[in-house]
Amino acid sequence: MVKEADSVNPSHALFDSFVQAQTCKETQQNFIELCRHLKVEPRDYKHFYSKLKDRLNYWKAKDLWQKIDKRAAHPDYEQGQACHQNKCLVLGAGPCGLRTAIELALLGTQVAVLDKRVSFSRNNVLHLWPYTIRDLLNLGAKKFYGRFCSGSIHHISIRQLQLILLKVALILGVEVHTGVTFEGLLEPSGSTGWRAQVSPGSHRAAAFEFDVFISAGGGRYVPDGFKIKELRGKLAIGITANFVNRRTKQEAQVQEISGVARIYNQKFFQALHSEIGVDLENIVYYKDDTHYFVMTAKKGSLLKKGVIKQDFPDVNQLLAPANVNQKALEEYAYDAADFSTDHMLPDLEFARDHAGRPDVAMFDFTCMHRAENASLVKERKGKRLLIALVGDSLVEPFWPLGTGIARGFLAAFDTAWMVRNWGKGGLPLELLAERESMYQLLSQTTPENISKNYASYSINPSTRYPNISMSSIKPTQVKHTVLDSLRRLEDLLSWCQKNTAGYKHVKVKDLSESWRSGMALCALIHNFRPELINLSSLDEYNITRNNKLAFDLMEREFGITPVMRASEMITCEKIDQLSMVVYLTQIRNALTEKDTPAGNEGLFLEACITLKSIFNNICFHLFASHYFRSSCLPQSAPTASHPTTRPSRCPETARPPPSSTRSSATLSKDPVVPVSSSEVGGSELCYFCNKHLYVLERGSAEGKFFHRSCFNCYQCGSTLRQGGYAFLSDMGRFYCELHSAAEEEERDEGHIGSQV
Numbered sequence: 001m002v003k004e005a006d007s008v009n010p011s012h013a014l015f016d017s018f019v020q021a022q023t024c025k026e027t028q029q030n031f032i033e034l035c036r037h038l039k040v041e042p043r044d045y046k047h048f049y050s051k052l053k054d055r056l057n058y059w060k061a062k063d064l065w066q067k068i069d070k071r072a073a074h075p076d077y078e079q080g081q082a083c084h085q086n087k088c089l090v091l092g093a094g095p096c097g098l099r100t101a102i103e104l105a106l107l108g109t110q111v112a113v114l115d116k117r118v119s120f121s122r123n124n125v126l127h128l129w130p131y132t133i134r135d136l137l138n139l140g141a142k143k144f145y146g147r148f149c150s151g152s153i154h155h156i157s158i159r160q161l162q163l164i165l166l167k168v169a170l171i172l173g174v175e176v177h178t179g180v181t182f183e184g185l186l187e188p189s190g191s192t193g194w195r196a197q198v199s200p201g202s203h204r205a206a207a208f209e210f211d212v213f214i215s216a217g218g219g220r221y222v223p224d225g226f227k228i229k230e231l232r233g234k235l236a237i238g239i240t241a242n243f244v245n246r247r248t249k250q251e252a253q254v255q256e257i258s259g260v261a262r263i264y265n266q267k268f269f270q271a272l273h274s275e276i277g278v279d280l281e282n283i284v285y286y287k288d289d290t291h292y293f294v295m296t297a298k299k300g301s302l303l304k305k306g307v308i309k310q311d312f313p314d315v316n317q318l319l320a321p322a323n324v325n326q327k328a329l330e331e332y333a334y335d336a337a338d339f340s341t342d343h344m345l346p347d348l349e350f351a352r353d354h355a356g357r358p359d360v361a362m363f364d365f366t367c368m369h370r371a372e373n374a375s376l377v378k379e380r381k382g383k384r385l386l387i388a389l390v391g392d393s394l395v396e397p398f399w400p401l402g403t404g405i406a407r408g409f410l411a412a413f414d415t416a417w418m419v420r421n422w423g424k425g426g427l428p429l430e431l432l433a434e435r436e437s438m439y440q441l442l443s444q445t446t447p448e449n450i451s452k453n454y455a456s457y458s459i460n461p462s463t464r465y466p467n468i469s470m471s472s473i474k475p476t477q478v479k480h481t482v483l484d485s486l487r488r489l490e491d492l493l494s495w496c497q498k499n500t501a502g503y504k505h506v507k508v509k510d511l512s513e514s515w516r517s518g519m520a521l522c523a524l525i526h527n528f529r530p531e532l533i534n535l536s537s538l539d540e541y542n543i544t545r546n547n548k549l550a551f552d553l554m555e556r557e558f559g560i561t562p563v564m565r566a567s568e569m570i571t572c573e574k575i576d577q578l579s580m581v582v583y584l585t586q587i588r589n590a591l592t593e594k595d596t597p598a599g600n601e602g603l604f605l606e607a608c609i610t611l612k613s614i615f616n617n618i619c620f621h622l623f624a625s626h627y628f629r630s631s632c633l634p635q636s637a638p639t640a641s642h643p644t645t646r647p648s649r650c651p652e653t654a655r656p657p658p659s660s661t662r663s664s665a666t667l668s669k670d671p672v673v674p675v676s677s678s679e680v681g682g683s684e685l686c687y688f689c690n691k692h693l694y695v696l697e698r699g700s701a702e703g704k705f706f707h708r709s710c711f712n713c714y715q716c717g718s719t720l721r722q723g724g725y726a727f728l729s730d731m732g733r734f735y736c737e738l739h740s741a742a743e744e745e746e747r748d749e750g751h752i753g754s755q756v
């Protein structure tokens, strides 16, 4: 609604109302009225922002335009042309979905955001890292929310953050549909591309076709093809509570708590326990729209206080709603809040959650989830879809550490960078590999180890991560994320089986060893061109002759170059599957006269060929002479010239590096570890189990070599991944994120709460 006397010009008043709107609904309504009044059509997303700016000649808006113009002028966006042909659906209007939508709009993408919620009702308060503060200020946060970061500790409530981002997104021409539930992806059919199944089904978002899908639904929806990994730690029960902030003088004087962990203030926690029976590991208090508390409580005291009714070893059973006494939980949170603020907050009254209940909740942080991959590509009927996860659906944050939104925004920028490359026609495997390389860094990022030059931050990862290697993950390592391609390997195998069935001495079981004798290749040729080959003249044990015959015929008749020499089929230890896949695919295309791979075939061949060439390089760099002694890899592979890093033999004898590697140094990824000729052949010992380690099964991190299956958290035994671990060098131990934080917290005395 237009506020009276705000301005004489109705459009100015409408703009003011839009800027000041305090709910999602009010924001959307004011926006629509403003657009109507100025006769600008939000669906004309390409020109919307410039038209709005031109038609709203209002001094109060100038500040905002300047900020947005400055961001939009960054060369990364190529004046909104970088992705002008792309369309993106974003699932979730949480902070991360909206932040991603803004970047994609700046790249020129047509963006639609869906959220099932109709209101922004989350009171919980998020900690902001310095770069996020700068980022939001640059988007005009102060304009939309005058109190932004005016307190002593930098934070913002989720709903205020969503409001700011929603307003910026709308100004940039993003369509935001609330009250719409995403039910799943609809595959292309006929001339229609990828779409979403939504509820209500009649909503116009159902007709939106897109080639990029961002899943930012907060972790509850995981698109097909993504694997989610569980990181299980020791029992950690989180409690959040929000109390009404009446903004009185007395409330203003109460000190915030940026994070008090038990180890740093034993006295406080002992008093809390002995005086009121509340036993906590840590507590945080932020004063924002509400008085917000987040704490980790010990199970014993929750049982004693009757918050948890019955003890169960299984945490799901333990924290099931039926096993929680809500009233007792309210009392517990109330007492903790009152005690930790020295009883200085007068008339503590619970704020209300979206359902009108006292806003206090209990969460399980024992088990955190993270996706194994950040992105993938699907292809159906020749139409490709890039799918990316951002926010909590990518990595669930441990709230008391206050990393959620900062890492969420970093992933939003990284994702936008990938979409930019997608829009510019980058090869799927290459851009997926680059995205995964960035994803490896995410869990290691801290306010200290990311670049401090906030002014130069852009979606380009190199502006944010010092010493980043954008190619630490190779395309071959993301092959499984190009989903159609893998299915096509199976298709290729069954085509081969079908067309060699019934031939004597031929049994095709795979795309490698079954081809060694050359009989299967000859059978394949005979099946299609019997006149070319006399099968009765073949001897299954004359491997070189059979293969030479088949290779020569393929080359002469169909112009297909052999992938290896016939003699190598007998000498090699293992047939190289990727070489065979590329070779057999070309044969299939030739024999079935599909000579130009098109549509889905294109992606498949691209995958195979990229995999093959990369694989050859990696193999050469990694396995050098060992592989050449024993394998069939083509000899044209490039030579390696890296220095050698020798592994330590075991943790006990390893000489500790100068400092803990949970520093900025860990941001530069392990290079592919080169192997000297004395090492190849593989008889080193695994850093962890001290057993023999062969080159082909070897993983490495921090200069240590090990079996990949041995790379587990010292504390909980969960499997570690490159980039998703911390290494405490003085002890020579590797930890998962959760346990490294706990371990460091215990050791790092005097450093109270700077993470929180």
Ligand SMILES: NC(=O)C1=CN([C@@H]2O[C@H](COP(=O)(O)OP(=O)(O)OC[C@H]3O[C@@H](n4cnc5c(N)ncnc54)[C@H](OP(=O)(O)O)[C@@H]3O)[C@@H](O)[C@H]2O)C=CC1
Pocket: 091, 092, 093, 094, 095, 096, 097, 114, 115, 116, 117, 122, 124, 125, 126, 158, 180, 181, 182, 183, 216, 217, 218, 219, 220, 221, 390, 391, 392, 393, 397, 403, 404, 405, 408
């Ligand atoms: N309570 C807290 O303190 C919370 C804090 N956060 C913070 O916010 C950060 C960013 O969160 P973010 O990743 O953006 O996720 P959010 O949870 O903030 O946003 C996701 C949004 O998508 C909605 N959604 C989920 N599934 C669907 C669907 N199928 N169709 C339509 N809408 C759907 C969710 O609704 P719904 O929620 O109803 O499923 C929610 O509104 C987190 O890292 C964390 O720090 C996030 C969530 C809660």
